[in-house]
Amino acid sequence: MGIITKIEQQKRNDDRVNIYVDDKFFIAIFKELVYTFNLKKGNEINEEELKPILDDEMYIKAKNKALNILSHADQSEKKIKRKTIIRI
Structure with missing residues (x-):
C-alpha cells in the first residue's frame, strides 16, 4: 500500500492524528491507535495491517x-445501540 511519511496531530481535535502515506493524506485516527499499533514515520502499511486499525477506530468512536x-441522561441499551449505529 505505501510508506507512512507523516503523522501530525489535528489542529481542532487533540485526540486525533492525520496519517500521510506517500506524502498524501491517508486517514485520521485516534492518537492512542498510533501507540497501540506502533505506527511510525517510515513504516510500511498494508491492507492486512489497516483492518484492525479501522476496527479499533470504529470501536472507539x-x-x-x-x-x-449517557452523559446527557440515562438511556436503555436498545436506545444507545440505535443512536450509536445511526451516527457512526
Whole structure:
C-alpha cells in the first residue's frame, strides 16, 4: 500500500492524528491507535495491517458516542445501540 511519511496531530481535535502515506493524506485516527499499533514515520502499511486499525477506530468512536449519549441522561441499551449505529 505505501510508506507512512507523516503523522501530525489535528489542529481542532487533540485526540486525533492525520496519517500521510506517500506524502498524501491517508486517514485520521485516534492518537492512542498510533501507540497501540506502533505506527511510525517510515513504516510500511498494508491492507492486512489497516483492518484492525479501522476496527479499533470504529470501536472507539462507538464507545465515545455511547458515553456522550449517557452523559446527557440515562438511556436503555436498545436506545444507545440505535443512536450509536445511526451516527457512526
